[in-house]
Amino acid sequence: MSEHLPTTNEQPLPDPSVTVELKTIVELCKARGIIFPTAEIYGGVRSTWDYGPLGVELKENVKRQWWRSMVQLRDEIVGMEQAILGPTEVWQASGHLANFADPLVECAKCHQRFREDHLREEQLGAEDAEGDLICPSCKADTLGDPRSFNLMFKTNMGPVETAGSTVWLRPETAQGMFVDFATIQRTTRRKPPFGIAQMGKSFRNEITPGNFVFRTREFEQMEMEYFVEPGTDEQWHQYWIDERLRWYVDLGIRPENLRIREHGEAELSHYAKRTVDIDYYFPDESMGWSELEGLANRTDFDLKAHQEASGQDLTYYDQPNDRRYHPYVIEPAAGATRATLAFLFDAYRVESAPDAKGELQERVVLKLDKRLAPYKVAVLPLSKKESLTPTAREVFDLVKVRWMSEYDETQSIGRRYRRQDEIGTPYCVTVDFDTLDDRAVTVRDRDTMQQDRVPIAALESYLAERLPVC
Numbered sequence: 001m002s003e004h005l006p007t008t009n010e011q012p013l014p015d016p017s018v019t020v021e022l023k024t025i026v027e028l029c030k031a032r033g034i035i036f037p038t039a040e041i042y043g044g045v046r047s048t049w050d051y052g053p054l055g056v057e058l059k060e061n062v063k064r065q066w067w068r069s070m071v072q073l074r075d076e077i078v079g080m081e082q083a084i085l086g087p088t089e090v091w092q093a094s095g096h097l098a099n100f101a102d103p104l105v106e107c108a109k110c111h112q113r114f115r116e117d118h119l120r121e122e123q124l125g126a127e128d129a130e131g132d133l134i135c136p137s138c139k140a141d142t143l144g145d146p147r148s149f150n151l152m153f154k155t156n157m158g159p160v161e162t163a164g165s166t167v168w169l170r171p172e173t174a175q176g177m178f179v180d181f182a183t184i185q186r187t188t189r190r191k192p193p194f195g196i197a198q199m200g201k202s203f204r205n206e207i208t209p210g211n212f213v214f215r216t217r218e219f220e221q222m223e224m225e226y227f228v229e230p231g232t233d234e235q236w237h238q239y240w241i242d243e244r245l246r247w248y249v250d251l252g253i254r255p256e257n258l259r260i261r262e263h264g265e266a267e268l269s270h271y272a273k274r275t276v277d278i279d280y281y282f283p284d285e286s287m288g289w290s291e292l293e294g295l296a297n298r299t300d301f302d303l304k305a306h307q308e309a310s311g312q313d314l315t316y317y318d319q320p321n322d323r324r325y326h327p328y329v330i331e332p333a334a335g336a337t338r339a340t341l342a343f344l345f346d347a348y349r350v351e352s353a354p355d356a357k358g359e360l361q362e363r364v365v366l367k368l369d370k371r372l373a374p375y376k377v378a379v380l381p382l383s384k385k386e387s388l389t390p391t392a393r394e395v396f397d398l399v400k401v402r403w404m405s406e407y408d409e410t411q412s413i414g415r416r417y418r419r420q421d422e423i424g425t426p427y428c429v430t431v432d433f434d435t436l437d438d439r440a441v442t443v444r445d446r447d448t449m450q451q452d453r454v455p456i457a458a459l460e461s462y463l464a465e466r467l468p469v470c
């Protein structure tokens with residue numbers, strides 16, 4: 001693991017002068033069509049968000065990088081995709097129907113509802129601190145007793161609504177890997193240690209969603225269940241903490257903005273022996289250190305629970321030693337939508353740069369890792385003049401085959417550069433009137449703003465040298 005990565009809860013706060021307000025990110029996302037409220041023309045739906053053309057590219061790139069590091073580059077981890085709708089039996093056996101709940105309090109005066117543990121943390125400094133709470137909305141001391149509120153969404157399958165037709169929207173992707181463990185292990189012939197990975201939507205009826213896409217009721221997870229021999233679980237747990245920290249840093253998150261946090265006894269989920277969170281320091285006053293990913297040692301809880309409930313054998317047969325055992329499970333559980341927000345925060349920079357007249361102007365630039373940038377290349381004809389269009393189109397046709405690219409011919413070139421900086425496009429390729437004579441284009445680098453004149457014939461190899469395979 002890198003020496004710079006913090007591994008204690010006493011990590012000093014990152015530089016307080018580096019602040020980016022959440023509202024700045026929300027405004028940028030809306031202005032550029034990255035992420036915006038669902039059904040906004042009808043007033044929106046609280047806590048659900050749509051990903052526009054750039055947002056979907058960015059989020060899919062985050063997921064792609066996770067899949068690449070977890071599945072593509074490793075031979076002991078395989079992928080899967082489970083259905084989102086699942087029967088009651090799964091969630092009964094997993095313990096979610098009984099335990100997947102948050103403490104809810106309601107104010108007797110204004111009738112607003114809140115998560116009690118969050119109020120304790122905000123008002124008394126810790127989730128389990130003793131003391132009286134006040135309603136954050138109307139400030140009265142009329143909060144009732146906490147009650148357990150189950151976070152699962154329920155619906156019905158089929159035309160007739162009966163007790164037996166109930167199905168649930170999964171609140172985590174993890175259970176797919178346990179329920180399908182035997183089939184996948186048998187068909188892939190993997191031996192512990194081996195993993196099954198899955199990315200996709202999960203749903204939780206959160207009491208207090210908020211902070212943009214940080215906590216929503218519909219979100220995406222990237223989870224991997226790593227099945228190991230009992231007794232080796234603690235060592236594999238540490239291995240995956242280090243690996244996952246490295247993944248965020250490799251994709252551009254500043255190491256000082258990451259820390260790991262150990263769960264206390266009271267905070268541990270019903271299935272966990274030990275859990276460690278990877279927290280990210282969101283440089284907005286209201287967010288600060290917040291969980292990006294949880295890494296749990298789930299022991300053999302899930303496989304045993306599903307074996308007992310289904311009656312199917314979910315042990316692994318260790319042939320050389322002629323014994324059967326339930327593997328222990330180490331689970332790195334990340335949020336794709338939450339990680340997308342962290343990458344946006346960490347990439348956001350305001351710099352000054354000279355304009356065409358040499359005067360310093362403010363430049364907003366998303367210094368996203370090139371692998372995450374929504375568009376890798378923008379092709380910009382200097383003007384809309386028809387004489388430039390065929391060559392500019394020819395250049396676009398050349399680059400779009402290999403890289404997600406954009407063709408943009410509206411507005412002044414300066415404004416188009418600014419827009420591409422704001423959405424994090426690593427390379428702008430400008431086709432100008434000289435191009436018609438010399439068959440060369442100008443390539444501008446997002447970070448250095450340096451410009452190179454490159455023959456069209458050499459453009460593909462020029463970009464390939466600078467854009468990593470992803």
Ligand code: GAP
Pocket residue numbers: 171172173174204206213214215216217218219220221223291292293294331333334335336337338339
């Ligand atoms: N299988 C274990 C599990 O689901 P979790 O800590 O509840 O663990 C894992 O969730 C990750 O999923 C979190 O670290 C977070 O990134 C993401 N996540 C959880 N709830 C979320 C929500 N309401 N909105 C957005 N992301 C969420």
